[in-house]
Amino acid sequence: MTNKKVKFKKIHEQSKDKIYRLCLGFTGNKMDADDLFQEVYIKVWNNLLSFRNESNINTWIYRIATNTAILFVSKRTKLNKKINQLEIENIAFINDNNDSIYSDENIMKLYKAISSMKEKDRIIISLLLEKNSYSEISEIVGMNISNVGVRINRIKKTLTKKMNSYEK
Amino acid sequence: MKNEMNNWEDLWSQQKASNINIDELANKLHKIERITKFQRLFFLFVLVFVFYSMFTHLSLNIYNYISFGLVLIGFLFVLVPLFGNKINYDNKNTNQFIESQIKYLRKKLLIPKIYSFVFVVLIIIALNIGFWGASEQLDVFYRILFHLSTVVIFIVFVKLRKVGIRNYEKEISSIIDKLEEIRKEG
Numbered sequence: 001m002t003n004k005k006v007k008f009k010k011i012h013e014q015s016k017d018k019i020y021r022l023c024l025g026f027t028g029n030k031m032d033a034d035d036l037f038q039e040v041y042i043k044v045w046n047n048l049l050s051f052r053n054e055s056n057i058n059t060w061i062y063r064i065a066t067n068t069a070i071l072f073v074s075k076r077t078k079l080n081k082k083i084n085q086l087e088i089e090n091i092a093f094i095n096d097n098n099d100s101i102y103s104d105e106n107i108m109k110l111y112k113a114i115s116s117m118k119e120k121d122r123i124i125i126s127l128l129l130e131k132n133s134y135s136e137i138s139e140i141v142g143m144n145i146s147n148v149g150v151r152i153n154r155i156k157k158t159l160t161k162k163m164n165s166y167e168k
Numbered sequence: 169m170k171n172e173m174n175n176w177e178d179l180w181s182q183q184k185a186s187n188i189n190i191d192e193l194a195n196k197l198h199k200i201e202r203i204t205k206f207q208r209l210f211f212l213f214v215l216v217f218v219f220y221s222m223f224t225h226l227s228l229n230i231y232n233y234i235s236f237g238l239v240l241i242g243f244l245f246v247l248v249p250l251f252g253n254k255i256n257y258d259n260k261n262t263n264q265f266i267e268s269q270i271k272y273l274r275k276k277l278l279i280p281k282i283y284s285f286v287f288v289v290l291i292i293i294a295l296n297i298g299f300w301g302a303s304e305q306l307d308v309f310y311r312i313l314f315h316l317s318t319v320v321i322f323i324v325f326v327k328l329r330k331v332g333i334r335n336y337e338k339e340i341s342s343i344i345d346k347l348e349e350i351r352k353e354g
Contacts, residue, residue, distance in 0.1 A: 005194045012190050020185035034186055038193070045197045047258040060258055067257045067265040068278045074346035103182070110179045123262060129180040142261030147354075160172060 008045055015061050018130050022062075025126040026069045028115025036072050040065045058132075062140045073119060087118045113162035121155045128152060231301025235294040242290035245283050248276060266351050273344050280332040288325040292318050 019040055024033040043064050051060055114122055120141065127137045134152075138145045219236070226232050255268050299314040 002198065005198065008197075009190055016185040017183075021180060021183050024183060025180075030186065037186070038188060041188075041190075041193060042197065043257045045194070047256065050258060063259070063265075064257045066262050067260065069299065070262060070266060070347070070350065071269065071343075074343045074350070075325050076199050097171075101263065107182050110176060111183070118353050120262065129177055131177070140261060141264035157175065158209050159176070 004045075004048055008041075008048060011044060011048075011057070011061065012041060014057070017063065019065050021130070022065050022126045023069065023121075024111050025114040025129075026073065026119075026122050028112050030163060032072075032076070036069060039072060040068045043068050059136065059139055062127065062132075066140060069123070070119060109163065109166050113159055113166065116162065117155065121151070121158070124148065124151055125155050125159065128155075172236045179279035188232065193272050229301050231297050235298040235301075238297070242287045242294065245290070246279070246287045249279055263351075263354050266347050270344055270347050270351070273340050273347075277336060277340055280329055284329055284332065288329065292322050292325075295321070 020033065020037050023036040023040065024030065027033045027036055035099065047064060051057070114125055117125070123141060124137060127140060132140075132146070134145050134148050137143075138148045143151070175346075222232075222236060255265070255272050257265070260268060296315060296317045299311070299318070303311045303314055
């Protein structure tokens with residue numbers, strides 16, 4: 001096996017869960033998340049030679065993932081609006097008819113709520129939920145740390161509202 | 169709010185990656201990489217061979233020299249913007265990436281609009297100059313026929329260019345609009 005393949009597999013093993021969560025938070029549905037997830041690792045492969053071991057792999061892979069996601073969603077804008085609207089309506093419908101809430105439903109509700117936010121907000125909240133520091137988030141997104149803090153407060157309020165609206 | 173955040177973090181972390189066959193993906197990507205390298209070498213070889221053949225097998229008069237030069241400039245006009253300015257995904261933060269992607273896509277829009285038009289004009293001029301040199305001994309009728317055929321080629325190119333512009337704009341303009349919308353979010 002070539003060195004590149006070994007390195008690629010190692011990076012995939014270390015990062016697959018957090019990158020998949022970011023993809024799912026960004027797209028809001030598993031089908032698109034799977035496509036985006038695969039596209040991210042194709043970009044990882046293509047950029048592997050430019051990765052230097054001394055730089056932070058966390059920032060490196062998140063930059064690839066977020067940049068790929070931004071372009072992915074820009075290419076699918078029209079289709080996404082229709083799908084997201086339809087799926088959010090479906091969640092509300094399921095909730096109306098069930099008194100008990102299953103854990104996986106709650107998980108999907110969170111991902112749906114995040115995917116209905118503005119694109120940069122999706123990235124910021126996904127990075128925050130992965131326990132990245134404000135400074136790491138600012139490095140990945142390209143905002144001042146103070147602006148990141150302000151933005152996160154706003155995002156939390158929006159997310160609370162969205163989650164509550166699904167409960168009703 | 170803190171409890172809510174912890175709750176979201178718990179829910180968020182429940183999700184695990186879907187299974188993709190990473191060995192298969194790595195093998196496919198490795199194969200594609202090898203094919204791409206081969207194609208680049210092959211393209212370079214063909215280009216060198218074409219120019220070598222042109223210089224060694226065609227008579228080297230002033231008409232042909234000018235034609236070769238124009239064809240070469242014409243190809244450079246299209247190939248440089250087509251293959252240049254590729255954007256790295258790993259060394260730019262989100263804001264920088266959006267900025268450079270918008271610039272890159274705007275430049276790409278110029279390929280069918282300007283660069284391909286310049287390419288077509290240069291190729292047509294090159295063909296006419298080449299015919300001019302090659303057909304000095306021929307009847308006026310055939311000489312006019314040759315030159316008229318370049319007019320037909322030009323019209324076909326212009327029609328194809330229009331279709332190209334329409335397709336490019338349809339695909340790229342909506343992406344630029346969306347990226348600008350994201351940029352305005354701040």
